Amino acid sequence: MSIGSSPVVKDNISVALIEAGDLNKIQDWSMPTGSFSNRASSLTNASQDFLKRSGSWNHVDEQRTCGIEEMQVWDGVSDARITFTAEDLGAEAARNGMSRMTENLNLQRGLLRQLAQLPQVQLLQKTKVQSITRDSDDKQNWPLVYLDNGRVLRSRLLVGADGFNSPVRQFAGVSSYGWSYDTQAIVATLEHHARGAFEGPNTTAYQRFLPTGPIAFLPFSSTASSLVWSTRPHIAKALLACDPAVFSTMINAAFRLPAFSMRYLYDRILESQAAGQTITPAELQAEIMFREQAHGIEHLSTYSSLIRQAPPAGIGSPDSQSIPPLVTGLQPNTAASFPLRFNHAEVYIGEGKASRTVLVGDAAHTVHPLAGQGLNMGLSDVECLTRTVEQAVLHGGDIGSYTALLPYAQERYLANHVLMSAVDKLHKLYTTKLEPVVWARSVGLEVINELDSCEGGDHDVCWSPADHAGLTWLELCSQRRAEYICSG
Structure with missing residues (x-):
């Protein structure tokens, strides 16, 4: 066309x-x-x-x-x-x-x-x-x-x-050359409460890299967002077989709980389905409540994965916008999955x-x-x-x-x-959990995040936003890392 x-x-x-x-x-x-x-x-x-x-x-x-x-x-x-x-x-x-x-x-x-x-x-x-x-x-x-x-x-x-x-x-x-990833992408349309009056609009995209693959939360409107969750095929199959309320809670947990607690929840769901049963929303909520208590996460904290019927009133906590709003449900018939691959002619x-x-x-x-x-x-x-x-x-x-x-x-x-x-x-x-690699990628990410723009003055690294117009976040991240390295 x-x-x-x-x-x-x-x-x-x-x-x-x-x-x-x-x-x-x-x-x-x-x-x-x-x-x-x-x-x-x-x-x-x-x-x-x-x-x-x-x-x-x-x-x-x-x-x-x-x-x-x-x-x-x-x-x-x-x-x-x-x-x-x-x-x-x-x-x-x-x-x-x-x-x-x-x-x-x-x-x-x-x-x-x-x-x-x-x-x-x-x-x-x-x-x-x-x-x-x-x-x-x-x-x-x-x-x-x-x-x-x-x-x-x-x-x-x-x-x-x-x-x-x-x-x-x-x-x-x-x-062409390429390979199939041992990964399945889950997509769905999410429903959630609107942001509070002091939190700003729902215009932030979130992505958390878990060892099983990244999960992304992408805004559509004040109360709806899109999910793209890349994970292992057997986990994707198990999540899609769950009650929608269980799946919604698992999405919240994936943005909040430590990775090893997520592994435990995956195993809990898989074991239940292997026994010919399905974990109920109440059972999953109890599991998460126990693990949140072990991690020192308060019930009304921003980092609590437990679904609340109403949004918190008043001014949100200072870290309320560091993670997505709590998902309260899925729009009907929107959850689906497909395999992921790399291929280049x-x-x-x-x-x-x-x-x-x-x-x-x-x-x-x-x-x-x-x-x-x-x-x-x-x-x-x-x-x-x-x-x-x-x-x-x-x-x-x-x-x-x-x-x-x-x-x-x-x-x-x-x-x-x-x-x-x-x-x-x-x-x-x-997708690796090797400690040296985790340490290196974490230090690199934190260093890149510190390379903010500067206006005049003496700086070891000076990054100008105007020089990066039109770049994707991945390209921008790579370029900022290169600038840090070249600055010596």
Whole structure:
């Protein structure tokens, strides 16, 4: 769609978009106020700017989105913490937030509404690709796409935006490397009390790295947030089999209790289910109450995981915003899970018999969701490919040639590889319980957190927020760490 809507391209190239699914369901999608879909993404300001330039953001229901103004990330073993605010990322982020939580269906509906305004783009929905071959009668070797409705499309450039099991990648003979993580992601939409009058709005994203995987709490509204909890497959299965009240309490505990107490609760749930039973909310509350007493956590403390029927009245404690509000329940039918993997194509553009093909998004790369960058990487791919095609058209080039597509591959492969490697290493770093590693990562995180901005004066390390506009929290964290090291 981005290519088809380009002022440079739309009068020179015809575009066909093939979709196997029924897009009418997305076009007609709606949810009651206060209810949210369980699949959502955190869009960076750069991604939002791209969507605005393409016209798609005009069709997104912004009332169903939420700007993130602060992030708190901490180690579940040592409690070392790092905090980022929107002001850390420059003037634009201070105005618009660090990123914006958006339901995937809200964004997809907006894209389809924009697509309906582009007559030059032909949408073929509920249509499957049966096979892709090479046009042997043509010296240019254009790909031939055979559809299940009997049509055959002859393409000067075949873009594979067709997911992890990409038929375009298979046709192009592009191999990929990667692995499955021993991790399952749980997603759900959470219900909770609104923040107190003296606590500020619910615009902070929280992420705690547990030895079994990170758990993230991402705001939607004053009383609803999104959960992304990466954990071991057997734990994920057990949690989803629990009573929703038990699951809600476990989410609260995962942000509050020490890691070894969480291990005990996992074992308690697993043992109960192995015996053909399910732990009740009252039994779990009793277990947590005992462990909180052992840890010296008071019942009405911010760090108590026990669900209260009403929010605490009056002024909250000074640390009330260091962890998410207590989850009181799950929105119906929103809890789900899926496996996580790392995968990266060896190349993004085909050569030889695989020429005139290019990969974007999940067809090119799949990454752990702990940094929330999967969709942003895909949107950056599309933006870069659009610019590449525009340049080919402006210079009278062949948009499907290897030479024309090379700038896209050169820009996006390295950028994606660096970010994917950082996410993968971060995942592995925080899933170990070895004491030297825990100590090193905790000291590093605390040092990074101390590298705040400075205005004049003599400083060993001076960090300027304006120099870091548009960076993700992971990139910003890495850059601040590099600045500390280089300062000697």
